[in-house]
Amino acid sequence: MLEVKGLQKSFGDVKAVQDVSFTIKSGEIMGLIGQNGAGKTTTFRIILDLLTADTGEVLWEGKRISRKVFNKIGYLPEERGLYPKVSIENQLLYFSQLRGKKKSEIRPLIDDWLEKFDVKGKKTDKVKTLSKGNQQKVQLICTLIHQPELIILDEPFSGLDPVNAELLEEGIREAQRNGARIIFSSHNMNNVEELCDSLIMLKDGRQVLKGPVHDIREQFGRTKLFLESDLSPEALRDFPGVKTVEKTREGIDVVYLSKAEDGKAIFEAATRNGYIPTFSQQPPTLEEIFKRTAGEKHE
Structure with missing residues (x-):
């Protein structure tokens, strides 16, 4: 060791x-x-x-x-x-x-x-x-x-x-x-x-x-949501806790949340008519954490 x-x-x-x-x-x-x-x-x-x-x-x-x-x-x-x-x-x-x-x-x-x-x-x-x-x-x-x-x-x-x-x-x-x-x-x-x-x-x-x-x-929270549903980016931005919404080339919405719990209301709205192809809440990638932490003044 x-x-x-x-x-x-x-x-x-x-x-x-x-x-x-x-x-x-x-x-x-x-x-x-x-x-x-x-x-x-x-x-x-x-x-x-x-x-x-x-x-x-x-x-x-x-x-x-x-x-x-x-x-x-x-x-x-x-x-x-x-x-x-x-x-x-x-x-x-x-x-x-x-x-x-x-x-x-x-x-x-x-x-x-x-x-x-x-x-x-x-x-x-x-x-x-x-x-x-x-x-x-x-x-x-x-x-x-x-x-x-x-x-x-x-x-x-x-x-x-x-x-x-x-x-x-x-x-x-x-x-x-x-x-x-x-x-x-x-x-x-x-x-x-x-x-x-x-x-x-x-x-x-x-x-x-x-x-x-x-x-x-995980300590940074599952605040990155990948979503493929009938909800438009405009509708997603109106949900409480949504900071920004981006769309990938494949047409998947990437929703950045203030806290992980904010994803629950979006899930309920997106699945109200049943199955949706994509709903995945993830913590930030290591690269995103690196940029965030390296760019901040450490207290």
Whole structure:
């Protein structure tokens, strides 16, 4: 188990991280979200001992992280860094050796990993000959091939097309099934919502949201109503508690409510003649919550 307790880090007058705490258990995926400069990368670097916290501690299985534990970590930094004139194979062997693995352990695995991530190129090809997307996949393999128990991914989906993003998602899920603890940051809330068991949102270095993804969404209330009925947008706007009404390209009305209970009267009116194709009250999406929370002054 990874425990992060009361991390604080300042750079001069700038408080980059303020009292950040969380726990990640085996097989759990946690999203760390926030605007640029919110403190995500600083938090990662403190966990990796690349920065020293002013106060707080990072524990692995109840003990301070040692050099031996770092061999169990896979880290994908936001700033990608491969050696362009080195072959794919030698690149993977080198980074694995940095994590305490022998060449004889890793070499038999390389072909399967290149196939798993659909890397377009031979293992003898130099990295500089690969497309940007394939270079990124090689770096992901460097992060995962030694089968780490803790995986930290800083914006792993950046620059990936939908097909390659799906390959990465499967790689993350496979590591989860194998018991890895995974933290990743992303500005794509769909990735976070789909993959994560829990999340933390940072704003100006502080935790402003924390908990299971489902619970965080529900705490904002089911105030978004999808409706397909005989009621016109004009009629819907007259109901108490209706803030705005929009219509999708498919002709479904999206009604934004002041509170979830306001949907009851609309349901009764819409179904007075029986069946209607669509009535669904949902909490705001993670992206909507992100925009709302990141744009507010946190009290």
